[in-house]
Amino acid sequence: MSGHDSKYFSTTKKGEIPELKEELNSQYKDKxxxxxxxxxxxxxxxxxxxSLFTDVVNCMQxxxxxxxxxxxxxLINYAKSQPDLAILAVNTFVxxxxxxxxxxRALAVRTMGCIRVDKITEYLCDPLQKCLKDDDPYVRKTAAVCVAKLFDINAELVEDRGFLEALKDLISDNNPMVVANAVAALAEIQENSTSPVFEINSTTLTKLxxxxxxxxxxxxxxxxxALSKYKATDPREAENIVERVTPxxxxxxxxxxxxxxxxxxxxxxxxxSTDVIRNLCKKMAPPLVTLLxxxxxxxxxxxRNINLIVQKRPTILAHExxxxxxxxxDPIYVKMEKLEIMIKLASDRNIDQVLLEFKEYATEVDVDFVRKAVRAIGRCAIKLERxxxxxxxxxxxxxxxxxxxVVQEAIIVIKDIFRRYPNTYESIIATLCESLDTLDEPEAKASMIWIIGEYAERIDNADELLESFLENFPEEPAQVQLQLLTATVKLFLKKPTERPQLMIQVVLQNATVETDNPDLRDRAFIYWRLLSTDPEAAKDVVLAEKPVITDDSNQLEPSLLDELxxxxxxxxxxxxxxxxxxxxRLKTSVQKTEDDDYVEGSEISVNPNDGATSPQATSSYVPQQAPAAAAPAPVPDLLGDLMGDSAAIVPVDEPVTPSGRPLPVVLPASSGQGLQISAQLTRQDGQVFYSMLLENNSQSVLDGFMIQFNKNSFGLAAVGPLQVPPLQPGSSARTMLPMVLLQNMSTGPTSSLLQVAVKNNQQPVWYFTDKIVLHALFSEDGRMERGTFLETWRSLPDSNEVQKEFTGITITSVESTLDLLAASNMFFIAKRKNGNQDVLYLSAKVPRDVPFLIELTAMVGQPGLKCAVKTPTPEIAPLFFEAVEILFMP
Amino acid sequence: MMISQFFVLSQRGDNIVFRDYRAEVPKGSTETFFRKVKFWKEDGNAEAPPIFNVDGVNYFHVKVVGLYFVATTRVNVSPSLVLELLQRIARVIKDYLGVLNEDSFRKNFVLVYELLDEVVDFGYVQTTSTEVLKSYVFNEPIVVAPTRLQPIDPAAIFTQGAKRMPGTAVTKSVVANEPGGRRREEIFVDIIEKISVTFSSSGYILTSEIDGTIQMKSYLSGNPEIRLALNEDLNIGRGGRSVYDYRSSSGSGVILDDCNFHESVRLDSFDSDRTLSLVPPDGEFPVMNYRMTQEFKPPFHVNTLIEEAGRLKAEVIIKIRAEFPSDIIANTVTIQMPLPNYTSRASFELEAGAAGQKTDFKESTKMLEWNLKKIVGGAEHTLRAKLTFSQEFHGNITKEAGPVSMTFTIPMYNVSKLQVKYLQIAKKSSSYNPYRWVRYVTQANSYVARI
Structure with a gap:
């Protein structure tokens, strides 16, 4: 062959198509x-x-x-647009x-499969049948893929003509290339088919x-x-498979x-076997590192894959x-991923080295990378207390x-650190205040303002500092305005002097009258009303202790992580x-019902800094999407405003009187103008109830009871209305209010705090707080296989283990203890003796299917109970300890 | 496990090759891809990651010699498979065409399509072995003269300065005959080591790593068996050693953290005498990849000083010393250092009699750049730069400049001490004595000195 192909790209002055037509019909082959x-x-x-279709097809023979x-x-390119002409080619194909x-032979079958024209497809079947049994492996491997092509055009035809069986036979072919293509084709067909086509059993497993x-x-x-979908029947088979795959x-x-x-x-x-697992982890580490x-x-x-793997098995790369x-x-996309993994692997042992790196990155040129590095330092501070x-x-x-x-990013993370370690590092506030004038990003400004408000009593000139921001209040972004409002209120409550008093008037004026932002306006109104009704109550609300935040670097939900x-x-x-x-391009018949959950989960991982650490979360008493209130409303309606959706408030009429053990008092008569409420969460027959006792010690009849729960960590909410009859003076009523989980989730860290509002037609709204008792949330399906328990325990890092000693609790008998725990859905796994102590292992499951592993150590008859728990969400451990105290209460 | 389309785009976004295997991605995917990559600005990153999804279509891309090699798919494929495939397609095409660039693609487009049809069928990879493909591919390549060799091409590192090597050999096609009609019987074994070193501000080594490859390219006819012997004291895996014999690691032994092998390599006697045997397929391929974190002597020592010299002035002194034997020459050495972003001017002073050196201050990126054509082993070079600032600096000037990074290539030198002791070719006759080229080269990957 002479000349260059590129000359074919040049055009002539004459009409191109007619000229080509002429050449295609030349008597000379080369031409x-x-x-x-x-x-x-x-x-x-x-x-x-x-338009040259016929002329080109004529060259086919x-x-x-x-x-x-x-x-x-x-042909492949144009058959679709010229189906009638494509038929001309069929004879040659056959x-x-x-x-x-x-x-x-292979070329013919391969090409016919690519022409998606029905008439051609009909003629494809016979040749395909022959080629699947061809002597030549090249033809067979081409035919195997062709079955997948045909399935894509006409699935019925594939089933009717028995091509699936022929394809399955090819799994036993002596040529590995044919086997591979047969497996690929079957896997694709299975993916798009509703019936089981390709299932791997132990015979195919061995073959493959x-x-x-x-x-x-x-x-x-x-x-x-294809094999990764296979579930081994027992540990030994699993070990065998792994052994074959490890090379x-x-x-x-x-x-x-x-x-x-x-x-x-x-x-x-x-x-x-722990030994086998440890060994496998050791074997996987070097190749994983080599991928880098x-x-x-x-x-x-x-x-991206290692990011997932270390979340499940942190030991694999702990030393790398x-x-x-x-x-x-490194390209920026690689650097960003490395930072994520560095945070995940950071530990007390290597933190000095890691910090040295982060510090270096924070002075590099790329702004986005620098910001991320600064944030990484903050995340390590939150993760590693020491x-x-x-x-x-x-x-x-x-x-x-x-x-x-850098300064702005640092201030944002320091605000989070203050949330994590309250009252520990305030000495640095002075240094932060030096940079006040340079802040121009909303998030940094908002963070700084939050810090000033939160620690107003320790900053001598807090009023001055806040005032400097107030001048531009109307121009600030909403995020900053909200923080300014809250911070000014905090300042006023902490230092109710003249200047803050003036400031608060300015802010409230600005935030209620001059703004169009409903969130800001509502928050301002609430503060206004609180302050004018009862400044002491306002203090309790606004300056209440905040729940401590936790590290968010292990963000993926366990169920999502497992799926990934x-x-x-x-x-x-x-x-x-x-x-x-x-x-x-997924078949519709297998759409999972929990789709939405997963999508939600993945969004959380995209925005790791939302929610938990945002300054807005600090004033958690304020609903984020409260309906706009035009003017201060009469007090009873406050319930609707305060708890959000007023339509959810339900009237109370039908009487119910179940009995139970004494409930803790949550609203004493002295605070409730004679109304006393005792309540606790309980669980019966797989359902969570809010068990309540209302006693009327006042002089008048109380009726029209309604109840509302604020957003909380488990999203607890009432299913139906609170059913309490009109209460005569001196009478009482019990009720079991059915509850649902995961309805109104609060963002922010897990806490046992349950805020409740109860109102009736005669009295003001009563707010009280209760504790969520964790054992009421343990679900009935929390029992674990022994193996699963061990595996889960091992797979969780040590940092997920939390311990507590209860010196005041005495275990009188193992059996009664187990009965007690089983009644609250904590299931017995195993027991062992350690000296004269008994060690008990139990499993439970908290909402969202999070496993909860428990180890109890105690000597029967002697005071003292050691309790260790391990769970993917260790932040709920304190709740469990509270539950233990309640359960073992004499 | 399948791709939907494969295409190659030029840096300007022109379509060079386009093959649709499954007709399931809507038209315009090339434009969508190019626009997305060109104007990427998501998650604060300025550079598009190699994988992204636009309207349900997943785009994979790698950049090879300035061209975008792209695949699309609609299903949940193995991303490493697709990215690896894209690299391999580039390698196969290079094996065939000798040189990979827009020009060679255009001159050989029929051959390229023929290759693509054998490499992928209905989106499924069939083979990427040049050896296997030879039986099915009939077009002959039209070889393009490697006039504009891209510096990114790994072959390019041998073409500069080192006269002992036939520079063009590595860029000739594996399948094409040479003008004389006969092919020269020869085989190339290249030991390429990319080294990464981070020095602390006080000159200590914080991290060091070698990524090595034994690359082979065979032009032998008849596929004879080859035996490749490595150091006998080669060890694999750090894990097994106890802390007590740590001292022996600095001795003579070569300890690899990990290594992997091409599928043609047989390891029957590897454990006993560290030899690899293989029948090399045609084309370029890595016989073995290895990774090392064992201590080694860094080829360059870098010493940087930055000092204020008045209110709006500072002085930078960079000193580099080549720590390798004097018969070895490093070439294309570049040293870069970011300067404080309020630097307005930099004037340079090279040592007396300096030849083949260039200095530059890139105003837009505030980057100091120092190029040296070559550095002889044992030599020391110094650069002085006087900086002028547009504003007074605050705090610590060392925090706002640096780190100093270096790129270089050192032919015929490798830091790991890994060696090919001999290269044995099974003889067909007594007169059969093909050319054997065993070549070493060390390149900087990330060579950084903090200040």
């Missing part, structure tokens, strides 16, 4: 071939050469493979599928594991992925390595934190450099979203 090349060239640059391939390429040359050793690298990926970790192809990792992680769930030596694109995929240090030439002080001193060092965006881990080495593991959230 025809050149002409077809020109046609293809025109096609690739987007020119319409479909040739022994020259090169020319034949070109014509086929053209003939070619019987050619002595296997390459031509054997084929794995001989396959090409790509075939290995197909097979490993794949040494493969140079990253896709093979990650698929093998996925498979091993999957089987590890079943393996019970690949091209940056692959590194990105590896890092250095490899996640950023290189100066390192908090060192983190803060690094932040202060950075603030002193006075790079504007099952999808390691797929797009899902890169996006950190379940496949349903982005795959649009």
């Amino acid at each position: 025809r071939k050149d002409a077809v090349k020109k046609v293809i060239a025109a096609m690739t640059v987007g020119k319409d050469v479909s 040739t022994e020259n493979l090169e020319l034949k391939k070109l014509v086929y390429l053209y 003939k070619d599928s019987q050619d002595p040359n296997p390459l031509i 594991l054997t084929a794995l050793n001989e396959c090409t690298e790509w075939g290995q990926v197909f097979i490993l992925d 794949r970790l040494q493969h140079a192809n990253c896709a093979v390595v990650l698929s093998a990792v996925k498979m091993i992680l999957q089987q590890m769930e079943l393996i019970t 030596s690949a091209e940056p694109e692959i590194q990105y995929v590896a890092l 934190i250095k490899v996640f240090f950023c290189k100066y030439n 390192a908090a002080e060192r983190c803060i001193s690094v932040l202060l060092e950075l603030i002193k450099i006075k790079v504007n965006y 881990l099952a999808n390691i080495s797929t797009l899902s593991s890169v996006y950190h979203k379940p496949p349903e959230a982005f795959v649009t």
Whole structure:
């Protein structure tokens, strides 16, 4: 062949199409071939050469493979637009599928499968049937893929003609390439079929594991992925599978390595031997790290996957934190992922090294990276209590450099640190105040203002500082306005002197009259009313102790994390979203019902800084979406305003009187103008109730009771109306109010706080707080298999374990203790003796299916109970300890 | 596990190759992709990640010699498979065409389409082995003269300065015959080590790492078996050692943290005598990849000083010393250092008699740049720069400048001490004696000195 292909791209002055037509019909072979090349060239640059269809197809009958391939390429492109003409090619296709040359047979089948024209498809079946049983493996492997093509065009035809069975037979083919394609085709058909087509049993498992050793690298990926859906029947089988797969970790192809990792992680769930698991973790670490030596694109995929893996099994890479240090030439998307993992792997042991790195990153050039590094320092401070002080001193060092965006980012994270460690690091406030004038970003400003308000009593010139912000109140963004409002109220309550008094008037005026923002206006009205009705109550509300926040770097919900881990080495593991959230080409029949939950979960992970740490959350008494109130309303309506949705308030009429043990008093008669309320959450028959006792010690009849629960950590809300009859003076009523979970979730850290408002027609609204007793929330399905328990215990990092000793509790007998706990859905797993102490293991499950593992250690008859719990959400442990105290109360 | 489309775009977004395997992605995907990548600004990142989703279509891309290699899909595929595939397609095409650039693509588009049809069927990877493809692909490549060799091309590192190597050999096509009609019997084994070192401000090594590859490219006819012997004292895995024999690690042994092998490599005698045997397929491929964090002597020592010299002035002194033997020459050395962003001017002073050196201050990025054509082993070079600031600096000036980063290439030198002791080719006849090229090269990956 002479000359360059690129000459085919040049155009002549004469009409191009007629000239090509002429050349295609030339009597000379070479000329025809050149002409077809020109046609293809025109096609690739987007020119319409479909009018040459017949002329090109005429060149199809040739022994020259090169020319034949070109014509086929053209056919695939234009058959759809010229279905009638495409029929002209059928005869040649059928003939070619019987050619002595296997390459031509394969080419014919391959091309026919790509032409999505019904009439052609009919003619495809016979040749395909033959080719699936061809002597030549190249033809068979092409035919295997062709079945998947046909299924995509006409699924019925595939089933009717028995192609599925033929495909399954190919799994036992002696050529690994054929096996790999058969597996790929079957997997795709299964994905798009509602009936079981391709299920892996122990026979196919053995076959495929054997084929794995001989396959090409790509075939290995197909097979490993198909196998990852297989659930081993027992630990021994799982170990066997893992043993066969482990050598794949040494493969140079990253896709093979990650698929093998996925498979091993999957089987590890079943393996019970700690030695085997420890060994596997050790084996997986070096190949995972080696993925970071690949091209940056692959590194990105590896890092997104590692991010998931370390959440589940932090020990795997606990000692490898250095490899996640950023290189100066890493692309920004790699650096950002490395930072995330560094935070996840940061521990008391390596924090000094990590801080040194973060400090360096914080002085780099890329602004986004610098910001993220500063935030990372703050997140480490929140995560590691013992390192908090060192983190803060690094932040202060950075603030002193006075790079504007560094200072602002530092102030935002320091606000979070104050929330995490209240009354510990306030000495640095003075340093922060030096940078006050340079703040120009809303989030940084809002954070600084929050700090000033929160610690107004310790900042001598707090009024001066806030006043400087007040001047521009109308121009500030909403975020800043809200903080200014709250901070000024705090200042006023803490230092009710003349100046703050003036300031509060200005702010309230601005925030109620001059603004269009309903959130701001509502908050201002509430403050206004609180302050004018009862300044002491206002103090209780506004200056109440805030729940402590926790680290958010382990953000993914356990159920989402598990699903993502099952999808390691797929797009899902890169996006950190379940496949349903982005795959649009999915069969509809298997749509999961819990879709929405997952999507929600993944959004949380996208915005790790929302909610828990935002300054708005500090004034948690204020609803975020309260309906706009035009003017101060009469007091009884305050309930509606205060708790949000007033339509949810339900009248109380039907009497019920169940009995129970004495309930704790939540509203004493002395505070309730004679109305006393005792209440507690309880659980009966799988349902949570708010068990209440209302006693009327006043002189008048009380009726029209209504109840409302504020947003809380478990989203507890009443299912129906509060059913209490009119209460005569001196009488009382009991009621069991059915509750639902997960209805009105509060953002922010988990807390046992349950705020309740009760009103009746005669009295003002009563607000009281109750504690959520955790054991009322343990669900009936919390029983765990022993193996699962062990596995879960082991898979959780030590930092998730929380312990507490109860010196005042005495266990009188193991059996009665277990009965007591079982009544609250804490299920007995195992018991062992440790000296003369009994150690009990129990499992439970809290809402959102979070496992809760309990270890109790005690000596029967002797005072003292040691209690250790391990759970993916250790922040609820204190609630559990409260529950223990209630349960074992004499 | 399948892709929907594959295409190659130029840096300007022109369509160079486009193949749709499944007809399930709407038209205009190339434009959508290019626009997204060009104007990426999500999550605060200025550079598009290699994988993203637009309207239900997932786009994967890698950049090879300035071209975008892109795949699309609608399903939940293995992303590493697709990215690896894109790299391999680039490698196969380079094996065939010799040189990879827009020009060679355009001159060989029929061949490229033929290759793409064999590499992927209905979106499923079939093979990326040049060796296997040779039986199914019939078009012959039209070789483009490597006039404009892209510096990113790994082959390019051998073409500069090192006269002992036939520079063009690595860029010739694996399948094309040479003008004489006969092919030269030869085989190239390259030991390429990319090193990353971070020095603390006081000159200590904070982290150091070697990413190594033994790369092979065979032009031998008849596929003879090859044996490759590595250091006998080669050890794999740090984990097993106790803390007590830690001292021996600084001795003569070469300890790899991890390594992996090409599928053609047989490891039957690797454990006993550290030899690899293989029948090399055609084309370029990595025989073995390895990773090392064992201590090694960094080839360059960098010493940086930045000092204020008056109210609006400061002086920077950068000193580099080549810590390798004098018969070794490093080339294309670049040193960069970000300066405080209120720097308005920088004037440079090179040592007396300096040749082949260039200095620059990039106003827009506030970057100091110092280029040295070559550095002989043992030599020391110094750069002095006087900076002028547009405003007074506050606080610590060292916090607002640096770190100093270096890029370089050192041919015929490797820091790991890993060696190919011998390269044995199974003889077909007594007169059969093909050319063997075993070449070492060390490159900087991330070579950084903090100040």
